[in-house]
Amino acid sequence: MTAIPMNQTDPTTESSPETEVVSLPTGDVLLGWLRDMMLIREFEVRSMQAYQNRLAGGFLHVYNGQEAVAVGTIAAVNSDDPVITAYRDHGHALARGMKPEVGMAELFGRIGGCAKGKGGSMHFFDAEHHMYGGHGIVGAQVPLGAGLAFATKYRDEVIDGGKSNHVTLCFMGDGAINQGAVHEAMNLAAVLELPVIFIVENNLYAMGTAVERCTAAGTHLVERARAYGMNAACLEGMDVLDVYRGMKPLVDRCRETSRPCWIDMRCYRFKGHSMSDPRKYRTHEEEEQWESRDPIERLAAWLVDRDLLTGENFKQLGKQVRSDIRQAVKWAEASPPPGLEELHHDVYTGNWGPYTGTSKPEFLRRRRDDQETSGA
Amino acid sequence: MREISFRDALREAMSDEMRRDNRVFLIGEEVAQYDGAYKVSKGMLDEFGPKRVIDTPISESGFAGLGIGAAMMGLRPIVEFMSWSFSLVAADPILNNAPKMLYMSGGQFGCPIVFRGNDGAGGQLGSTHSWCVESMYANVPGLKIIIPSTPYSAKGLLTQAIQDDDPVFCLESERMLSMTGDVPEESYTIPIGTADIVRTGSDCTIVSFGRPVHFCLEAAEALAREGIDCEVIDGRSIKPLDIDTFAASVRKTNYCVVVDQSWSFASVGSEVAAELHRVCFDDLDNHVHRVHSDDVPAPYASNLEQEMLPNARKICEAVRSVTYNA
Ligand SMILES: Cc1ncc(C[n+]2csc(CCOP(=O)(O)OP(=O)(O)O)c2C)c(N)n1
Ligand SMILES: [Mg+2]
Numbered sequence: 001m002t003a004i005p006m007n008q009t010d011p012t013t014e015s016s017p018e019t020e021v022v023s024l025p026t027g028d029v030l031l032g033w034l035r036d037m038m039l040i041r042e043f044e045v046r047s048m049q050a051y052q053n054r055l056a057g058g059f060l061h062v063y064n065g066q067e068a069v070a071v072g073t074i075a076a077v078n079s080d081d082p083v084i085t086a087y088r089d090h091g092h093a094l095a096r097g098m099k100p101e102v103g104m105a106e107l108f109g110r111i112g113g114c115a116k117g118k119g120g121s122m123h124f125f126d127a128e129h130h131m132y133g134g135h136g137i138v139g140a141q142v143p144l145g146a147g148l149a150f151a152t153k154y155r156d157e158v159i160d161g162g163k164s165n166h167v168t169l170c171f172m173g174d175g176a177i178n179q180g181a182v183h184e185a186m187n188l189a190a191v192l193e194l195p196v197i198f199i200v201e202n203n204l205y206a207m208g209t210a211v212e213r214c215t216a217a218g219t220h221l222v223e224r225a226r227a228y229g230m231n232a233a234c235l236e237g238m239d240v241l242d243v244y245r246g247m248k249p250l251v252d253r254c255r256e257t258s259r260p261c262w263i264d265m266r267c268y269r270f271k272g273h274s275m276s277d278p279r280k281y282r283t284h285e286e287e288e289q290w291e292s293r294d295p296i297e298r299l300a301a302w303l304v305d306r307d308l309l310t311g312e313n314f315k316q317l318g319k320q321v322r323s324d325i326r327q328a329v330k331w332a333e334a335s336p337p338p339g340l341e342e343l344h345h346d347v348y349t350g351n352w353g354p355y356t357g358t359s360k361p362e363f364l365r366r367r368r369d370d371q372e373t374s375g376a
Numbered sequence: 377m378r379e380i381s382f383r384d385a386l387r388e389a390m391s392d393e394m395r396r397d398n399r400v401f402l403i404g405e406e407v408a409q410y411d412g413a414y415k416v417s418k419g420m421l422d423e424f425g426p427k428r429v430i431d432t433p434i435s436e437s438g439f440a441g442l443g444i445g446a447a448m449m450g451l452r453p454i455v456e457f458m459s460w461s462f463s464l465v466a467a468d469p470i471l472n473n474a475p476k477m478l479y480m481s482g483g484q485f486g487c488p489i490v491f492r493g494n495d496g497a498g499g500q501l502g503s504t505h506s507w508c509v510e511s512m513y514a515n516v517p518g519l520k521i522i523i524p525s526t527p528y529s530a531k532g533l534l535t536q537a538i539q540d541d542d543p544v545f546c547l548e549s550e551r552m553l554s555m556t557g558d559v560p561e562e563s564y565t566i567p568i569g570t571a572d573i574v575r576t577g578s579d580c581t582i583v584s585f586g587r588p589v590h591f592c593l594e595a596a597e598a599l600a601r602e603g604i605d606c607e608v609i610d611g612r613s614i615k616p617l618d619i620d621t622f623a624a625s626v627r628k629t630n631y632c633v634v635v636d637q638s639w640s641f642a643s644v645g646s647e648v649a650a651e652l653h654r655v656c657f658d659d660l661d662n663h664v665h666r667v668h669s670d671d672v673p674a675p676y677a678s679n680l681e682q683e684m685l686p687n688a689r690k691i692c693e694a695v696r697s698v699t700y701n702a
Contacts (some may be wrong), residue, residue, distance in 0.1 A: 057500035057678055109500070109677030120502045120676030136504035137465065138434045178433035178467065202385050206434060208410035214433035281410065337679045354671070 022245040025075075028309040033075060033240050035317055037067035037296050040091045042325040043100050044271075047090065047107055047121070050329070051275050056107040058120045063091035065238075065270035067110065068295035069201055070095040070171075072243025073265075076251045077167050082130050082148040084141045085171035087122035088201075088269075089134030092171060097129040100324065101331035112335030116342060136205075139179030142198065145170025146185045146260075153258060164258040167251050177207020177224065180214060185312075188230040189260035190228045197247075197254055198225070198262045201237070205267045208281040222352035225262030237267035238293045241302065268293075377558040383416045385527035385559050386492075386548065390454055392453045392563045394424055397452060400538060402638035403430040404456030404493075405683035413458045414494065414553055425568060431440055440466035440491065447489040455495030460547060461507040464501045468638070474543040475518025492546035495523070495585060496637050499551065505672035510547060510585065511636070514615050520568050521614040523547040525567040525588040526556040528613055534564030540568065547614075549587045553567055573625065577607035580695050581625040583648055584635035585611040587669075588672035588686050590633055594692035604695060612646050619651045626652055630661040633694045635686050640668040661689075667691050 024030065051060045063070070065334060069266035070091040074083065085092045093103055098114060103246040106113030107121050114126050124134040132148055135141035145168055152166035176182055187198050200221055206212050212218040224323065235246035243265070254261050268290040272279045281289075303309035346358045380388070394400045402417060402424075408431040411418040421429045427554055430440040436457065443453035457463045463470060470491060475489040481683045497506040514521055520542055524582045530548070537544035574589065575596050582592045589610045597604040600647040607625050611618060626632045636645035649664035 058498075058676060059501060059505070106676075111681070115676075117677035118502075118675045118680070120500060123502055123504070123676070137462065138501060139465075140504075175434045178435045178438075180435065180437050207413065208406055209431060209433075213409075213431065222545070338675075338677050340680070340683055342677075343670060343672055343675065343680050343683055 002255045004045045018190065020082070022248045024241060024244070027303070027306075029075075029310065030299070030303060031317075034296070034299050034309070035321065036071045036095055036297050037299065038317060038321045039100065039324065040070070041172065041296060042065045042092050042321050043090060043094060043103065043328070045362060046325050046329055047104070048271075048275070050104075050107060055333070056121065057109065058122070059087070060107075060121050060275050061088040062086055063181070063269070063270050064269045065290065066203060067091055068200060068240035068243050068299075069199070070268055072240040073169055073199060073247050075240075075244055076247035077169060079112065080130055080170045080360065081166050082132055083171075084132040084145045084168070085134060086138065086173055086176065087134055087136045088173070089122065089124045092130075092223050093124040093126055093131050093134070096126065096131045097123065097307055098131060099328075101328035102126075103331035104325075104328045105335045108332045109337060110332055110335035111338045112332065116346075117338045118342070118346070119292050121202040127269050137180045139172065139176040142170060142172055142179070142182045143185040143188070145196055146189045146192075146194055146199070148190065149194035149260075150192065153195055164195055165255060166195060167254045168194075168256065169199060170196050170233070171199045171201055173206060174200055174204065174211045174215065175209065176200075176203040177221065186225065186230065186260070186262070188229045190230055193259045194260055194261045195254050197250060200262070200264050201267055203267050205269070205273070205281065207273045207277070210281065215256070222262065230260050232262040232264070234264040234266065237265040238290075238295050239296055239298050241299070369376055377560060379498055379556045380527055380559050381552040381553065382530050382555050383414065383556075385531040386416050387418065387420065388419045388559070389531045389538065391423065393535060393538040394420075394428060394608040396563075397538075399450065400452045400454065401428040401430065402454045402456065403432060403443060404457050405432055405434055407411055412444060412456070416549060416553070417456070431457060436462050436466040437469060441469040441473065443489050443491075444469055444477070444487055447474075447487045447543075448477060448485045451457070452488050452490075452493065455491045455584045457491060457586040459484050459498070459505060459507075459550075460493050460495040460509045461505045462580070463493070463509065464507070470545075471513065471516050472613055475516050477615075478542075479518060486541055487543045488541045490534070490540075490546055491546060491599060492534070492545070493536075495547035496549050496551070497674055497681065499677055500678055501674070502676045506674035508669065509545075510614050511645075512640040512677065513545060514644055514647070515642065518543070519615065520544045521547065522568055522612065523614055524612065525552070525589040525610050526554065527559045527588050529572065529610070531559050532564050533568065533612060535563060536565040536568055539565065544568065547586060552587055566612065567617055569613045569616035571612055571621040572648065573621070575605065575606065575608040576611045577605040577629070579605045579629055580620065580633065580699050581607045581609065581629045582633045582635060582691065583609045583622050584660050585614055585644060586637065586640060588635045588637050591686060591688045594673035594688040595695065597693055598688065599695055602701075604699060604701060606695060611648075617648065617651070619648070619655065622648065622652060623655045626656045627659045630659055631698050632656075632660065632664045633667065633691065633698055634664060635667045635691055635694075637669055637686055639671050640666060641671065643668065656664055662698045662700070665694045667694050693700075
């Protein structure tokens, strides 16, 4: 049915020593996941509109179809575990807790945006929610992800004198895995025993290139990680419950052992690569097949089956989410563009020549203050 | 003469050379089945087949290096970077191998290769995607840099670059690909290192490269209405620089503004200024003024980006200032 039949690599955690039974959180939490996925979808619907209306510029890569991946993986880690991804980053930021209006304002290039309008769609950063970016250069975030994991381990062990207790989620596309930097990072993570989970959002295409056209042994991505001695799994990414159940034991193990792990997450982007992609490289039938596995519909149906949701509640939720995003758009539109003084602000932390320092230099002292406080 | 687009002119240069010389091939991301991310190579796969028009994984360092190895064996690769911003991933092969191969091998192995792609701000792409690489790369001996501003020079310069026996970096602009202009149907070359006087004038020389040449022409029109008659020179090549043509103009006008879209520090603009100060010291009635992008990473927000980049307003101000009309 697709370029790569789903059954070619069985979505299992093949290398887990024993299959663990993962219990799901309560119905309220699951409803929260449903809402998060719907919020992401609606955010993307409105961001595409905004792009067409020229409220947003540059490149726009939307996350429609992949919502279960960001929501399910992020649900499996702690709220202070770092997350980093590529340029298709709205879903991860929202799943991490970024306020939609702040994301929308970034798309609009407004001062209220997460990066004051300086980063744009591809570069969503949110320190408060441990979101270390959206990164525009394919593969660039992967060594950085290893570095985030290095730092959590260093802080936990060297500075706090305890045991490594954080897990970094480092996302990349299927196209990114052929960047040299990704392989260097994988090797480093294995050699230095870094608590990082590399998640390949394998949506089968890198721009117009189907994965098997540019990736050797493209149907067996897990083999790459195993060659680095890494625990690896292929997971089904269109169902948030599958994602969560697959992730949870891997996250726990990564936290426990401080060893990297790699996931081939099978998913599909419902829209084109960016806003200028006619999608001639795939068939309409293929798109329909995948759309019939819509992660939002799927969770909603599951919840209805178990009397955790009624059709009426689902409708209500849809209304609520649409209203939330409408508010976000309003808020973003009301936020002014950055003043011209922002041009020379945040280039350096200090003042010199034309440069006027930065707004939040506290970040430089963050950890040392913690240490001093805890030592006092 | 017929009018074609900049992207068609680039394609004609490549296709003509591929028909003429079967050592020439095109390699890069999405160049074949997708017809090029910006449709520059549209139809080339159909004509030349998958052995000569080759799609790659997203592995800039790998396929740039592969091209260099092939060039050492006597092939003539055209390596497309979707954007020069992505060439930074391939900095080692393109700066450490291609331009030094001839020297490091004592003249045994050359590197007749063309690297080409979009350079400069594409419009709100943010700082990772808006690189102007010309100043940074021009610092390296052993390579040549061309930067066409019209469909005509795109075809002539790229044809010359493919025939050239040294590595040539061809800097195009996403913002100009749809621009049309007169282009002869037959194949022709423009020698690398020759500038073009695109507007004659007597009061001030404006030298520029690539897309900002058009901003200079716009500024020259506005300044003409104020009674300042500018001569606009399209450098066309950055390495080598056609200082002789710039100097001849400056000897006539006695004033000069250089417009370079890259950052000012150790830049093409500073190089042109330094050279003109050396060779035209006695002819200049003011020091050469320069217009660059502001020394900050490219911002996403449209108003900030426009403020950062060179534009006609800034060029007018610089011309008024250098000619004491401010
Ligand atoms: C180094 C580099 N090369 C090329 C690009 C242009 N580019 C942006 S996204 C993309 C495709 C990436 O596909 P994939 O990794 O599968 O991620 P997806 O878009 O499917 O989420 C390409 C080639 C880039 N941003 N950086
Ligand atoms: Mg992909």
